[in-house]
Amino acid sequence: xxxxxxxxxxxxxxxxxxxxxxxxxxxxxxxxxxxxxxxxxxxxxxxxxxxxxxxxxxxxxxxxxxxxxxxxxxxxxxxxxxxxxxxxxxxxxxxxxxxxxxxxxxxxxxxxxxxxxxxxxxxxxxxxxxxxxxxxxxxxxxxxxxxxxxxxxxxxxxxxxxxxxxxxxxxxxxxxxxxxxxxxxxxxxxxxxxxxxxxxxxxxxxxxxxxxxxxxxxxxxxxxxxxxxxxxxxxxxxxxxxxxxxxxxxxxxxxxxxx
Ligand code: 9D3
Numbered sequence: 001x002x003x004x005x006x007x008x009x010x011x012x013x014x015x016x017x018x019x020x021x022x023x024x025x026x027x028x029x030x031x032x033x034x035x036x037x038x039x040x041x042x043x044x045x046x047x048x049x050x051x052x053x054x055x056x057x058x059x060x061x062x063x064x065x066x067x068x069x070x071x072x073x074x075x076x077x078x079x080x081x082x083x084x085x086x087x088x089x090x091x092x093x094x095x096x097x098x099x100x101x102x103x104x105x106x107x108x109x110x111x112x113x114x115x116x117x118x119x120x121x122x123x124x125x126x127x128x129x130x131x132x133x134x135x136x137x138x139x140x141x142x143x144x145x146x147x148x149x150x151x152x153x154x155x156x157x158x159x160x161x162x163x164x165x166x167x168x169x170x171x172x173x174x175x176x177x178x179x180x181x182x183x184x185x186x187x188x189x190x191x192x193x194x195x196x197x198x199x200x201x202x203x204x205x206x207x208x209x210x211x212x213x214x215x216x217x218x219x220x221x222x223x224x225x226x227x228x229x230x231x232x233x234x235x236x237x238x239x240x241x242x243x244x245x246x247x248x249x250x251x252x253x254x255x256x257x258x259x
Contacts (some may be wrong), residue, residue, distance in 0.1 A: 001103070001155045002032045004074050005144055006067070007112040008049055011148045012141040021159060022152055030157040033148070038062075041069040050115050059116035067122045069113065074109055083127045084109045085147065086119055087140030091129035094147055098130070102147075103154030110147060112140035173233030175222045177214040218244050223250065 005013050014033045017023060025031040039047040039190045043065075050060035075082055083105050090099075103110060111118075111126070123129070132143045152158045159165050180198040188194035219242050222229050235243065 001030075001105070001152070002034075002078065003148060004034050004036060004075075004108075005110045005112065005145070006038055006070050006080070006113055007141055008121060009039050009112075009139070010140055012139075013145060015149075016145055019052070022149060025155070025158040028157075028189045028259070031152055031155060036070060036074070038066050038070060041066040043069075043164070045100075046120065047220065053116065057116075061116055062114060062118045062122075064119040064121050067118065068125070071109070071125050074120045078107050082109050082125075083107065084111060084125055085109045086113070086118065086126045086129045087131070087143040088113050088129055089131050089136065089149070090117075091131035094130040094132050094143075096150070099147070099150035101153050102151045108151070110144040112144045114139040173229050174218045175226060175229070177217040177221070179201050210221075212238070212242075215239055216246070219243050220246055223247070 007013055017033055017035075019028060022031060022033075026033055030049050038049050049063055049066050053059070053061045071084065083102075085102075085108060087110065101145060110123075123238065130143070130147060132146050137143065153165055156162070178201060184198045184203060185195045188196045197214065203210050204210070215238065219239060222233070223243070223246055230243070
């Protein structure tokens with residue numbers, strides 16, 4: 001997959017992309033990311049990308065010309081039509097299913113907003129407008145990284161273990177079950193009187209019992225923390241049965257869901 005990111009702060013994108021799983025994918029050529037400085041598409045001596053809003057009011061607006069010129073340059077290089085994603089607080093909420101869908105595109109353009117936003121006329125060149133959530137950021141660079149990270153995980157070869165992407169519990173609509181690693185016991189206080197033990201079933205080697213415990217723990221967590229997810233979750237027969245048991249326990253108030 002090839003991605004062009006247009007921003008006035010290339011450093012905000014380049015640093016994070018050099019590290020981790022995406023960094024490795026870029027080194028291997030599985031992912032090709034080109035960060036483009038919007039100021040390179042200005043034509044004035046001072047490389048101005050913003051201007052005052054028509055009608056007055058606070059703040060500045062991103063000028064349309066540099067953005068049109070950037071998109072023309074990308075189109076000349078990559079070919080038309082482009083899939084252009086604009087990050088903005090007015091966008092539709094970006095979800096895991098958007099990430100999966102967008103990973104099917106061979107090429108994406110991510111336009112990062114700044115100041116009060118874009119001149120509205122750039123939306124004529126935009127395929128979709130996305131927000132990452134209901135909180136106010138200083139610009140679209142972090143959202144562009146979030147979108148790219150989530151999309152790239154679905155590109156074959158980016159994540160080593162394809163199965164972990166496919167079986168991602170979030171993809172099935174549930175929260176993850178709790179994880180533990182060695183040692184099996186750690187002291188909970190300095191005296192060493194209290195120990196925190198890994199649930200015994202996980203040390204048992206009984207794989208059927210482990211699978212059931214994990215299902216129950218994932219469902220219990222989801223019920224406690226994100227019951228909204230259960231509406232859209234894909235559950236098998238055993239999971240539906242476990243969920244019913246957990247819900248009965250909750251309603252009766254007899255049973256606290258333990259991790
Ligand atoms: C909604 C607030 N706007 C009205 C005064 C001003 C404004 C605040 C922050 C306009 C742009 C921004 C910069 N934010 C983004 O570019 C952005 C964003 C975000 O702030 N939250 C969640 N997702 C996104 S995607 C792009």
